[in-house]
Amino acid sequence: MNETNSTQPSQPSSQRITAALIDDEPLARMIVREYLQSYPNITIVQECNDGFEGLKTIQLHHPDLIFLDIQMPKINGFEMLELVENPPAVIFTTAFDEYAIRAFETHAIDYLLKPFSKERFDKALHKWLDGYKPEPESAAAQPAATNPAITNPTNTQSLLDTAAESPAQQQRVVVKTAGKIKIIPIEDIHYLEAADDYVKIHTHNGAFLKNRTMGYFEKVLDPTRFVRTHRSYIINIQQVTRIEPYEKDSHLCVLSSGAQVPVSKAGYVKLRSVLGL
Amino acid sequence: MAKSPLSSGRVVVIFTSWFAIWALLQTHVLLNFGLRAVTALSDSAFSNTILALCCVLISNGMQYYLPKKDRYWYILFISLGLAALCTALCKAALVPLLHTPGDPVDYAVFFTRSWTVRLDFAFLQIGCMCILSVLWYSSEEEQENRQRRNDAERLAKEAELFKLRQQLAPHFLFNSLNSISALIGSRPEQARKMIQQLSDFLRGNLRKEDQQWIPLTEELQYLELYLEIEKVRFGHRLSTELDYAPECLEYRLPSMLLQPIVENAIKFGLYDTTDSVTISIRARLVDNYIRIEVVNPFDPETSRPKKGTGFGLTSIQRRLYLLFARPDLLETRVEENLFITTVRIPANWPAANPTQTAQP
Numbered sequence: 307m308n309e310t311n312s313t314q315p316s317q318p319s320s321q322r323i324t325a326a327l328i329d330d331e332p333l334a335r336m337i338v339r340e341y342l343q344s345y346p347n348i349t350i351v352q353e354c355n356d357g358f359e360g361l362k363t364i365q366l367h368h369p370d371l372i373f374l375d376i377q378m379p380k381i382n383g384f385e386m387l388e389l390v391e392n393p394p395a396v397i398f399t400t401a402f403d404e405y406a407i408r409a410f411e412t413h414a415i416d417y418l419l420k421p422f423s424k425e426r427f428d429k430a431l432h433k434w435l436d437g438y439k440p441e442p443e444s445a446a447a448q449p450a451a452t453n454p455a456i457t458n459p460t461n462t463q464s465l466l467d468t469a470a471e472s473p474a475q476q477q478r479v480v481v482k483t484a485g486k487i488k489i490i491p492i493e494d495i496h497y498l499e500a501a502d503d504y505v506k507i508h509t510h511n512g513a514f515l516k517n518r519t520m521g522y523f524e525k526v527l528d529p530t531r532f533v534r535t536h537r538s539y540i541i542n543i544q545q546v547t548r549i550e551p552y553e554k555d556s557h558l559c560v561l562s563s564g565a566q567v568p569v570s571k572a573g574y575v576k577l578r579s580v581l582g583l
Numbered sequence: 584m585a586k587s588p589l590s591s592g593r594v595v596v597i598f599t600s601w602f603a604i605w606a607l608l609q610t611h612v613l614l615n616f617g618l619r620a621v622t623a624l625s626d627s628a629f630s631n632t633i634l635a636l637c638c639v640l641i642s643n644g645m646q647y648y649l650p651k652k653d654r655y656w657y658i659l660f661i662s663l664g665l666a667a668l669c670t671a672l673c674k675a676a677l678v679p680l681l682h683t684p685g686d687p688v689d690y691a692v693f694f695t696r697s698w699t700v701r702l703d704f705a706f707l708q709i710g711c712m713c714i715l716s717v718l719w720y721s722s723e724e725e726q727e728n729r730q731r732r733n734d735a736e737r738l739a740k741e742a743e744l745f746k747l748r749q750q751l752a753p754h755f756l757f758n759s760l761n762s763i764s765a766l767i768g769s770r771p772e773q774a775r776k777m778i779q780q781l782s783d784f785l786r787g788n789l790r791k792e793d794q795q796w797i798p799l800t801e802e803l804q805y806l807e808l809y810l811e812i813e814k815v816r817f818g819h820r821l822s823t824e825l826d827y828a829p830e831c832l833e834y835r836l837p838s839m840l841l842q843p844i845v846e847n848a849i850k851f852g853l854y855d856t857t858d859s860v861t862i863s864i865r866a867r868l869v870d871n872y873i874r875i876e877v878v879n880p881f882d883p884e885t886s887r888p889k890k891g892t893g894f895g896l897t898s899i900q901r902r903l904y905l906l907f908a909r910p911d912l913l914e915t916r917v918e919e920n921l922f923i924t925t926v927r928i929p930a931n932w933p934a935a936n937p938t939q940t941a942q943p
Contacts, residue, residue, distance in 0.1 A: 420764075
């Protein structure tokens, strides 16, 4: 197809790689598409205008690789990834995001700073393609998506954990409920409750489950507004109407919604200091 | 260093006349005591000249040494010392010179009798001069301090304003460059056009740093340029409406004031919904204010625009406050799913009014 083929690793032509482009700017997708033309074994399954479309595409086509912008309408790239169960390999394409760059440096497969050159693009792609070179035979024998080296879930997970500390993501929580995506501004949260592997987020329009730990929310949410009053509970202090003694060492916190949340002995100390009592 | 009061021509004239008047008065008094006219004139001319010189000496001397507040009594001693010196000089010079035996009034005896009065007058004159000089130099110093303080404040304010104007989002620049990069391959003509637009935009951005107030019409042109570039990036879902009353076009407003608001509106509009977005900009002259409204859609479900105006608007508020000392010129309101940012510029503000502004 063209001369740049010489710079690519030898890939078995039988191995098809599927990719999706997720960026809200058509021209930004166009350049990735153009650069990908020199990789005949990579097929673009879908181009997506935003995170919602991206999510649908990932669920539908299970691409091996996505090119993901960060700043996008409604939900950003990180938030979209949070909602994907088995995230594919991700190469971020972004213009300028100091915070994100810090996150990438430790965890991402690679990130491309817009505008990027073909050379830089090739380098990022090869970094990933080389990742499953060690066993080319077995990799060729099985579908790419099942190869753990490609999807690299631990990397994506730690990337998301780091990204979650960014200021934008501390303003809201994105959840998936009955196939729909819901964005919860954090001031709408009444309290959080541990529920097995999930955390149940109670808000004034219902409760939502999120595949996260209590420790994660305790770290991410603003400690001056959210207090972990109990091993299994984090409350929004703006919702507190009164605190009542319960059993010998514990208390009960009554929220404006009427919900009663247990407060442990240690939680009571924390709650009092945050409320300035 | 503060300038001596005697460096001003007007003060020198007053100073000289003052001593001339005193010399005349003294002549008159001496004549009344029965001295001969020549003797009286010479006496008063000489003694007042000496006195004037002493005053000049003390006044200029204070340029270099100004007693501190708690040492003002030094002035008394200095004045007394100089007055004594003055009187002694007069005696030493005048008595041998003007004493002619056979005069109706013996000059030597007259001088001996009058020296206390002479000393008193000299002391009072020099003392007055001292006090006036102290006042003069203190006020000069005060003025210098105030000037320095003002300069420092002005510099700090300018630096702050400069920083606030420098909010050209790197996002915008890099994404535009990326769009150009994408266009070059398939649509080079359009890429070239966009480079042109981006250059014009950046040039305007640079030029406006030293030109603080620009006519609304120019600012609107500049905004259009900005919106054109944004439309290349988001053309599929961004449209704009520009609506202005012709009478407000000539009014001036601080440069780079509207662009961050429009930028904020675009960001807000484009990133808070996945649908098509229309950004409206309206300018009207209402109740002696240039009122500019920027309207963008948003999703009331997920956004809380009332809580915190976002960085873009905070910096605008700060700029307006620094320029007009008023916190109420930037307002935001919500109408259903529209977010409306309103800026008002007082139309009778000297720098804003085209008829009052003398354009250099």
